[in-house]
Amino acid sequence: MTVALLLTAQANAVPSYARQTGVACSGCHVGGFGPQLTAFGRQFKLNGYTQSNGEKNVPLSVMEVESYSHTSKAQPDNAGPYDKPNNNFSLQQVSLFLAGRISEHVGSFAQVTYSDIDRKLTMDNVDIRFAKPVKWGEHSGVFGVSINNNPGSQDAWNTSPAWRFPFIASALVPGPAAATLLEGGLGQQVVGASAYAAMDGRYYGEIGVYRSLSASMLRRLNVDDGGSIAGAAPYVRFNRTFSGPGHMLEVGLTGLSARIHPDRMHGPTNRYDDLGVDASYQYLGGTNSIFTIDADLIHERQRRNFAFVEGGADHPQGHVTTANLNASWYYKEHYGLTGGWFDVRSDRDTLLYAPNPADGSRTGKPDSSGLVIQADWTPFGESASYRSPWVNLRFGLQYTMYKKFNGASRNYDGFGRNASDNNTWYAFIWNSF
Template sequence: MAGKTTGTRTLSKHLPWSTLAFVLDLLILLLSASSAHAVPAFARQTHQPCTACHVGGFGPQLTPFGRQFKLMGYTLSVGKDTKVPLSLMLVETYTHTAKAQSSPPANNFGSNNNTELQQASLFVAGRITDNLGILAQGTYSQNGGLLGWDNSDLRYARSYTLAGRPAIWGLSLNNNPSLTDVFNTAPAWQYPYMSSNLTPGSPATPILMGGLAQQVIGLNAYTQWNNALYLETGVYRSLSPAFLGDVNANFTGRLAGVSPYARVAYTWNLPNGNVELGGFVFATARGQVGTNSQGKPAAMAGPTDKFHDYGVDASYQLLNGSNHIVTINALYLTEQQRLDATYASGGSSNLHDNLHALNANASYWYKNTWGVTLGVFCNDGSKDLMLYGNNGSPDTNGGIAELNWNPFGQADSWAQPYVNVRLGLQYVWYTRFSGLVYNVDGAGRRAADNNALYFYVWLAF
């Protein structure tokens, strides 16, 4: 699976770390509170190749079997011999923009042509008891030199029968709204599954699209009936700024009370695949951020900004054996905002704003080894000069094309499931950025100057 990573403890300016210290620190973070990408620990637990759960050799796109494995709490296990519930992931990347950025995108990087150890992650993943399982990730990123907690999903699940049909119910304790989802339309799992963190991005998207990732704690209850109807509801609360500082997660403001989340989806199972249609609802109110006496982020008293997100999604999978696989995913989100806190502080021109986001993509895989993906994104919303600057528009549109090669992607490949390698070449282009085609930054930069070539090597074992 895939997810946006955050970091935690600042590293010394003078690497290296010893490997032992690195692994121990990751373990401490994971066990103190710890989903994530493809994890071979699950394959070892189930005695199944990674292709049983994932499209494309390994994560994050889930097959029907992978979806059921997650809904049952990561607990399916074959054999009684002890399996080590650990996996490691490394992602090394290269990023080139069409025109060098006006300043380096992060400390210790240049204005163009950057290489980066984007992710080094350790996973605790697997069955804890017959009905309890976990998928937890700790990640180090060279961008910022941070080691921190990442997405976390602790699940309890049981099967039952309703109206003579098989059903599942479960509970999830997690730290990212939509992380619980099993479809790759969900904001936490949508394409692109890997993307550069050293390029300009959309100036604004709905808060459900990662705006609270790793900053909250949520409890969700879900049920699936007849392998078709899926219902989920839950609530999220803020984690304290002090705790988030300890794990180097972002703090963007304390939520007022609890924030409700709901999800519905229906899957039609076809002879050679499936079709899914669903929707999302999320509502939250967030205060502004100040600093305490030690200069650290702290919650401010006063009014809150209110966000109401509504979304629809659809997906299709053609799974005709493992030779030819086609997937299509689409998500549309709209967000209504009442910016009481930001407007009162002079941070926005409007009290009421809105945002809209459309993401769609289609992939083809040959024998889970060779893959090609085409995607489009369209973000727009209210014009607000104070909030967005320059043109005052969040409108950002473009597309993504990606080629992949998994040399060990087939079920009978060498060292399955212990060694997984994916090479990806991705190109992102913009037709509009911050509402403009030309002079998008007020200094003459064009939208197309932000086009980016991104190459990655992704290892999981």
């Protein structure tokens, strides 16, 4: 599947949950700000966002992100419809959340977002849950159902593409031309239902299906239309967690399969079969320092029947493999340092990955790799901080460095642009209340 992978992720820290539970943001989030979850944060999500301190709270939150983006070399065209080729300041997003307890067993996470990049209000991630504690003999856990619009957004671990590092990044810079379907390929275009069960804080299993929203509905929601799923797309997620005092290790498996009509017409489809493995480690035992390591590998098999018949691909079959590894350190819930490595590999296809001045591949093989480094400061991250949990603020500086971009280190597009020309400085102010 050819998409513009901009290395962006939805940035979500929702103070309405802190007001609902009476627990500070640092109780649920690593570093006192989202979206990295602690063990308590994962349990809160798995239990349907319903835990409450018994007081009445308005389940509304607002998030704002202002940013500045600079690439080593200006882009051939404007970075966005209302932006320059380089050095862009942006009100990247303003989001309104309906996030909180609806009833004893039902809770919500629903987000709408406005961005001055495209100057549209769009439907963002939605996750409505029913969850209920259960017992199986001597074992206890939770059973739940999630209705959501982005496969993986309902996941409670930061190895899911929806929540992995970088948690926030520029939407005004070039990105690799290839990605797997799990990496946002169906985000906001679908509606799905999944049933899940967690047992003893160790085992987790989830099975679900997704169907495409109608073209008219996507237009009303201002969401791009990537085609329609033929029938339904199954989704599965299983993992095992090992816990000890101050430590957590998780290993997991995720799968997604979809046959897509790119033009919403009957006929040949493009089929994507994704299988991912992941692992996550957290050290939360220190009084001052928190360490996390997350890793995931996703392999996708493509059957490009539609693209091949329509002359959009050289080969009827292909593969895409992506790998990500990142580690973070947070000190006193104020100061954070995170480093991440990414790698994208795909079969050669000169039609599917045709060159263009912006981000095409001269070689027809869009392999990309690089590093992302981020330093951030959360001045009100501690539980006793000023006006907690009403005041939530993070300042960050991020640098993305490409070793290879869309198939080559030098002249990857045939127009003289090098991978390092896309190296990006990104500064942001992220506020949530």
